[in-house]
Amino acid sequence: MVRLAVATDDHRGVARVAQTGWQFPLTSEMMLRLPGPKNERSEMVKTISIAGTTLEFIEQGHGRPLLFLHAGEGLAPERPWFELLSRNYRVVAPWHPGYGNSPLIDGSGSVDDLAYLYLDLAKELGFDNAALVGACFGGWVAAEMMVRSTGRFSHLALVDPLGIKIGAREERDIADMHALPRPEYLRLAWADPAKGDVDFTKLSEDELAAIVRGREAFALYGWKPYMHNPRLKRWLHRIDIPTLLLWGADDRIVTPAYCEGWRQAIPGARLEIIPQAGHFPHWEQPEDFVERLSAFIGQSG
Numbered sequence: 001m002v003r004l005a006v007a008t009d010d011h012r013g014v015a016r017v018a019q020t021g022w023q024f025p026l027t028s029e030m031m032l033r034l035p036g037p038k039n040e041r042s043e044m045v046k047t048i049s050i051a052g053t054t055l056e057f058i059e060q061g062h063g064r065p066l067l068f069l070h071a072g073e074g075l076a077p078e079r080p081w082f083e084l085l086s087r088n089y090r091v092v093a094p095w096h097p098g099y100g101n102s103p104l105i106d107g108s109g110s111v112d113d114l115a116y117l118y119l120d121l122a123k124e125l126g127f128d129n130a131a132l133v134g135a136c137f138g139g140w141v142a143a144e145m146m147v148r149s150t151g152r153f154s155h156l157a158l159v160d161p162l163g164i165k166i167g168a169r170e171e172r173d174i175a176d177m178h179a180l181p182r183p184e185y186l187r188l189a190w191a192d193p194a195k196g197d198v199d200f201t202k203l204s205e206d207e208l209a210a211i212v213r214g215r216e217a218f219a220l221y222g223w224k225p226y227m228h229n230p231r232l233k234r235w236l237h238r239i240d241i242p243t244l245l246l247w248g249a250d251d252r253i254v255t256p257a258y259c260e261g262w263r264q265a266i267p268g269a270r271l272e273i274i275p276q277a278g279h280f281p282h283w284e285q286p287e288d289f290v291e292r293l294s295a296f297i298g299q300s301g
Contacts, residue, residue, distance in 0.1 A: 047101070051120050056101045057094035061086030064297070065130040067122060067153075068093040069138030071280060072162075072177070072218040075099070081286040088294055092125065094118070096141075098217025100210075109220035111163075111229065115144035119152075127152045131297050135159035135282055136253075137218060140228070147235040155297050157244045158262065159289070160251050160279050162222070164233040166261035174227045175253045178219055190278040191250035236265040243269040244296040246289065248277035270296070 045058050058077050066089035070076070075095055085091050096114060098104045105113045118141065122130065132153045134142030139161025146156055166173050175188055186193035200208065222228070243266050247259045263271045274281040274288050282289045 048121070048124065050124055051105075051117055053097065053103060053105050053117070055094050055097070055117070055121065057092055057121075058082075059090070059092050061088070061090045063089050065090045065092065065125070065127045067118065067127070067130060067132050069118065069132075069134040069141050070094075070096065070099075071136030071138055072222075073136070073280065074214050076283060079283050079286065081282040081289060084286055084290040085293070088290075089131065092121075094121065096138075096217065096221075098220065099214045104217065104220075109217060111141055111144055111221055114141045114221075115148060119145055119149060122152045129154045131155040131157065131293075133157045133159065133293065134161060136279060137162055137221065137227075139163065140222075140232075143232060143236065143239070144229070146241070147232070147238045150239065150241045153241060155242050155244070156239060157246060157293055157296065159246045159282055160248055160254065160259075161245075161262065162227045162254070163229060164236070164261065164265070165225075165228050165230055166233075166258050167255070173255055173258050176226070177253065178215075188252040188278070189280065191248065191276050191284060195284055196280075233261070233265050236262075237267055239266050242296070244293070245269055245271045246281060246292060247271065247273050248279055248281040248284065249273050249275050250277060251279045253279040272296075 044060050045056060047054055047056050058075070060082070066085065068085070068091055070093065075093055076082075077093065082091065082093065095102045097117070098109060105117070130153050132142050132145065132155070134140070134157075136159070139158040140163025142156065142158060143161060143163055146153070150156075162174055164173075175185075177185060177189075180188070183193075186196050190196040203211075245259060245262055245266075259271060263269045272292055274285050274292065277284040277288070
């Protein structure tokens, strides 16, 4: 993959790859852990060599293990969801290859690779009776893992996942997040767009470069076909552990029929709607998110 220089337009909140004209709205990918002074959080960040690559992850808490797979926007452990979740669980949250300091696998991107990578990670870390939580893009990866093997996991929670095709061939199920102007993206992704807004003029060049790197990886994983695996829906019946679908009531990145398509495809899946939340309910309503997730895991063992 050729790395090209990146320029930014501070007035529009847009990143542009020089020499190509390719551009996309910058989002709160800035919430990735960025280089900075050593602090308590940096002590929890670890790196593991696995499957011929290296993977960076953050770990906190005790008790039942919980593997959290982040959204296309990034991990954002600085937001309240991470600390709240780690009060009850041993939370392990990796940065997907291409994000943070996790390199792309062989310089390219494949959701299949991510599924097998995280199954290997669960084995390497000795997970047993663990919970698996995936948000947005991470929900797609989590589903791909579970159609392969649920052996080390007892519960699955998918938070506004991408990854399947519900509508007809010419119908769009998922908004084109890479092409939307920033104000329109925020309107679709957040119940309160102000919560997702970022002042990019205050970020350093290194921070902006980290944002662009994550967005580049996101586009790479879901470029064509756009943000889904056309074969995944067929195999969702293989998921044989209790499954919770958590959905933001104001999510407009995907169509209303999309969450129902997921519910019907996974045997026994339960759907809960989180009010006043968009595509990222774990960020927008973290207390409600953690409460519902914890109740689900506790009720079903």
